[in-house]
Amino acid sequence: MGLADVVRPETARRTNRAIVLEHIHQHGELARADLTQLLGLNRSTIASVIADLVGLGLVSERVPARSDGVGRPSHLVGPRSDGPYVIAVEIDADHVTTSAVGLGGEVLSRDDHDLRPHDTGSIAVADRILADAATIEREVPPGAFLVGVGVSLPGTVRIGDEVVVQAPNLGWRDEPFHELLATRFPPWIPIRLANDADVGAMAEHLRGAARGASDAIYLIGKIGVGAGMIVDGKALTGAGGLAGEVGHMVLDPAGPVCRCGSNGCMEALVGEAALLRASGWLRPPTRHAVAQVVEAARLGEPAARAGIAQVGSALGLAIANLVNLLNPEVVILGGSLAPILELGATSIEAQLDRHAMAGPRGMVSLRTPGLGEDSSLIGAAELAFQPLLADPYGTVQLRLA
């Protein structure tokens, strides 16, 4: 319990407002009576908090159709469809997705663009996002208002100034990308950047395959391999926001050379290039090569199946190390790791049985993402909603000031 937990009576109303809004954002429309019961607040407190949130244009109330029960049915409170929305962006090595997401998590509109190799510079990407955001803003319901921008990217973001320390697949190093975006959006719009695996973990925890789990790990395979970790219900960031570099966990000091200069890193054994190599892929590693290898394995092609088994085995060893260390309930395998779980579960589980301790081994389940390929995009939206959810009044006031 830290100093921040000292209770000052004047903060109670602000805190309750934030909690009720977060609840509606996470669970969607709810009966006022259920909110009262769920949160353990009395009816008059809930009524005044809801009145505040309605006044801010964030939620709306409606009377439900007459129920069978006796007495007045409880009002329903839900996100206002022409209320707040965020711009959520997912940047990949060769692709940018920009979307508008409403309170409650509904994707209102989205725009996908491939990035050509010479378009991955930080200024070009920032311009791309601004142009797509402008297109998307024309598609949201009239009256809806922007409350934040969230960006998922394949790199590490420093806590504090949100400088992108490195994003090797974009060729970025120490890029002040937050600053680049901030000059392109109105000054009252909060902008947040984070690592793709970190926001993917957040989204899977809130709305996907790790919902309800206290401890979960989301692994994402692309060219690199990243991890987002949930510990006791919260994101594990590390001291500087740089945690989750699981791709460079050494699994075999005698293993293949990694892009980082070391040997036998997880990335060098289970990343996309490793899968292609293990499957005997001889053509250039284009964007769709991994999909083709997976399709071949699904059809029973021996080299592709052997590749999946080999990568699955290394992946199982890596997961065993994580299970021993962190004792998660759920490990979610996303990106190129999802088909390895679908087609190579036997190889993964065999290594897990061999290297994980019986106690934590018995508690963990391996899953593919509940949000399919959108975990990081939805996670970017959650990131963008954080300032509003933490302080609904302050965030809306900033816009009106």
Next chain:
Amino acid sequence: MGLADVVRPETARRTNRAIVLEHIHQHGELARADLTQLLGLNRSTIASVIADLVGLGLVSERVPARSDGVGRPSHLVGPRSDGPYVIAVEIDADHVTTSAVGLGGEVLSRDDHDLRPHDTGSIAVADRILADAATIEREVPPGAFLVGVGVSLPGTVRIGDEVVVQAPNLGWRDEPFHELLATRFPPWIPIRLANDADVGAMAEHLRGAARGASDAIYLIGKIGVGAGMIVDGKALTGAGGLAGEVGHMVLDPAGPVCRCGSNGCMEALVGEAALLRASGWLRPPTRHAVAQVVEAARLGEPAARAGIAQVGSALGLAIANLVNLLNPEVVILGGSLAPILELGATSIEAQLDRHAMAGPRGMVSLRTPGLGEDSSLIGAAELAFQPLLADPYGTVQLRLA
């Protein structure tokens, strides 16, 4: 922000009482004025909270010697010397330490016993603790009262029922050790068990080499190797309390066989047996063998120095994996790992430079324990104080009921 954060006015007084007591426990005697300022509470709130704590017999106030300043000096509030104390126990493979620790962390008295091989059964150990606690209770100040028992042990403890899932060096498996102790102490005394590395991490974070760090790892080397992790200021327990089995992180699939049946686990490469083997130790691995090897290395004996360097190298690789994954500010090396840091820092750092990513590598510092060999014992005391610190009134009332 979860449901537990909903603010109910009636809980404010209870919360403030707990926070003030925790502050005094952590920092020792403080001026009333400093407490007021530190906690951001007003003077009348602090006065009434302190009056509550004095009434419960937990703290005492005194007027300081006249200062040079103008006006009345602020009263000093501190732990009451004949106030609450805990029994803190550290169980090792061949040793039990039982101690009495007062509020504020002062060790009032301690009793050490070697365990003979046939004395490590759970009933024998529980009886030993009870006998030592009885001796120790005669040495605490008259009027002091027991508020909790905390036990550190070399094994994993399940959250909830606190069954010792496994403690291989004691030969325990699924031992209901909490129950065994509960029948030996008065029913109103809360008893807490935890893993030695976990409580060592807690103590080093509160009072030792990781003080003030948000993210820290405490590694302890004995026959096995364990990890206690602090993430964002809190202990990382995992879903079932089983996190921290770093000893079975595989560092080299072609490495030596481990006691767990796997190959190349961290424990098999950096534990006490590995150090003795790498140093060419030919005599039986007695309790003091590691100390002799360390002493030989200190004196420049070549085989011992080579052993330290070899183990240091594997240790550096393990730390690199942890740094990449968790981005800690501090990694503390305790037990048999402390002399490896003192004498083999070059080997450790070389592997860290090679395998850790530049970002998190630049943020981490390696340290020996601030509490020397007592990290786990002090941690057991902190564990035992938790119920009192969380609910001073309720815990004292239980005793008086």
